[in-house]
Amino acid sequence: MSRKKVITSAFSNLYTDQRIEKVCQTLHENGYEVDLIGNNWGGAGKMERPYQFSRILLVSKTLKTAYFEFNWKLYRELYGKVKENKNIILHANDLDALLPNYLISKKYKIPLVFDSHEIFSEMPAVQGKMSQKLWRYLQDKIVPNIKFMITASGSYGKWFQNKYGIKPIIVQNAPRKIDFDIEIPNNQPKTVLYQGAINPFRGIDKAILAMHHLENAIFKIAGDGPRKKEYEDLVIKENLQSKVQFLGKLLPEDLRKITITADLGMSIEENGGESYFYSLPNKVLDCIQARVPLIMANLPEMLNIKNQFDVGEIIENHQPENIASVIQKVLDKGRKNYQNELEKAADILCWENEEVKLLEVFEKASQR
Template sequence: MKKKVITSAFSNLYTDQRIEKVCRTLHENGYQIELIGNDWKGAEQMERPYRFSRIHLSSASLKTAYFEFNWKLYHQLKKKADQNTILHANDLDALLPNYLLAKKLNIPLVFDSHEIFSEMPAIQGKMSQKIWRYLEKEIIPKLTFMITASGSYAEWFRKKYGADPVVIQNAPKKLDFTMEIPNNDPKVFLYQGAINPFRGIDKAILAMHHLDGVVFKIAGDGPRKKEYEDLVLKEKLQDKVQFLGKLKPENLRNITVTADVGMSIEENGGESYLYSLPNKVLDCIQSRVPLVLANLPEMQNIKSRFDVGEIIKDHTPENIAAAVKKVLHKGRKNYLPELDKASDSLCWENEEIKLLEVFENASK
């Protein structure tokens, strides 16, 4: 009988594709999975083939929500964990209770750092950044099992804390691509993901002044949505920019496969963004959609291995438009051979082999 894995995250679980893929792989490979999240910002209905629950948070601010979640999570783990358990913490905001209990019970802990939490743009220069950095410094060097989402992240943790994380990219499952590529008129330029700062969305909106016969679709939701909707009105671009809202993963996939060009033009908003490999890059590759990419290490790395799109020179609207035109001029069909190669390499089927190895080692 394989061990019980208790996976926890400060998340409402609904849209977190990485956690879902990890839990499903472990579940399908005989581990008893229990997933714990929270209901911060809502708890949408969902079905999973394994047990899950959400901790109720009554905090009004994110700052107090973190404290409340960590306190309640510790007590939940204490009730549920035993000597036959592997604890699995996702990101720094769920690590402390897992670490304390793993130490107390002398049981294994696998830490999955989806990003460099202490270097995220939202906490730059704030008191909370000092707290997260302190936690990182105190706990990460003591961990035996750690995974992270990009090679650049792994290198950062290695240099900073002497950690040795296993890189498990957040790649989607392999998509058998048999569809006919649509002949869109106007052509579809797609952004998918959270509408956050430093994603280049505002610059891409302004780039639409330099693009004819193209519609820019923005699929997702987030704190900057209203600001960017206002920008579209101010720039009189309502006929060229569409906000599709937050979509279920399966509905989003149906949109992605119809696009002519995707984008991942993150700006350097701190080391977490600088070294990231955004999900949207791998999602577009599986959907055989060429991309306009930022000039950042992980995207340069993919572009050097597979010709899946164009790298922008900088974030000026003119240069973003020039890169979009270049992709459209070459045409989606002409990128297909390289997108096929990339999709064979950058898929969950390859990543889950490494994941299972980590949990087998933790089981021992």
């Protein structure tokens, strides 16, 4: 069935962005012609996709100027594409790609779907900076006028509704369903896994220190980010090289192979502002789909998961001794003893259920 063309854009090198990949794949499989636009900030790893994609080349040396450069170049790119074909839907991912999409949408009266992966203006990286005022200004001016909006957690949805009177559709960033018939490995030592960006307020440094209080366990950190060097130095300073491994940034398919072998996953984000406080981290849903139990932070979305499914334990605070105690509790219980609850959660918290809501939004946008 022939549908409208969807131009998806994001300030992303697209290489490891699983949400954008899943959204574009779903749209492509359901008859939409997809044109994905990212950029080369942070590298431009080789990709293969069954739909059209491109990366805007940035020459900026700082992230601040890269945002301005990307938005200007994205506007010109969208302008050229829309002049050729107005039978399209614009799809902006996060606030840092929204302005050019909004301007083109207004100018040519074409539908715009806004996907807010987080509360961008309240992220730790912008807090207390002049740029936060700019992002808040853009958000305040544009978001109340958005007709089609999705976001990644129920708490995010309530935040946007309370602030702007807009009711986003919740499309959680759940992975595709895994038919789980893999024998659970008997790891020795036991494997504790953190996967995701190595950023502040993720609890990674506290988890490293927690390894002093654990025996027969190794902490694997899969990902990259601005705090990686600091945490590598912390491991050396604390003489924990035998207990902590950095695996680096992995392709999604390679990361899944690691996740499925872990004894325990970790999502112990700290309250680094409203964006973190109300988040449902991808790693929680990834571990559930891999049938790996978790230790999780005492934050609303993770408490909500725990209240529905006994897939792990909640930490009361970020003291290393407390983190170690909760890790030990899950390891002592054993991965096999969480399987029934993980199976129930995995059956519900999967992309196959989320994409139904996504397609409803794009169907409504198509009819405008």
